[in-house]
Amino acid sequence: MTKAAITRKINEALCGIVTVRRRGDKYIGKRGYFYRHGMDTTKLEVAITDKLKAIGFTVIITESSDNWNAWPKDSFFKVEFSVVEGDAV
DSSP states (O other), X not given: XXXXXXXXXXXXXXXXXXXXXXXXXXXXXXXXXXXXXXXXXXXXXXHHHHHHHXXXXXXXXXXXXXXXXXXXXXXXXXXXXXEEGGGOO
């Protein structure tokens, strides 16, 4: 499967959860927030992993962060991950 096809499947699976961008072999998922409402980076990591596991990908989380800003609309969660290509369906 090509990188473009893998990226398309990842975007379809994570639509509504995070906005995904690809940089080389890594993917960066961002989710903006005004209020956290109990969400944190760990819960977002689990959501990403579960959604991608359901479509046949193995996910490796490499980095996650909570980028809080004084102006709330600029705050966002960021999760950087990669997928193991051989496990894609």
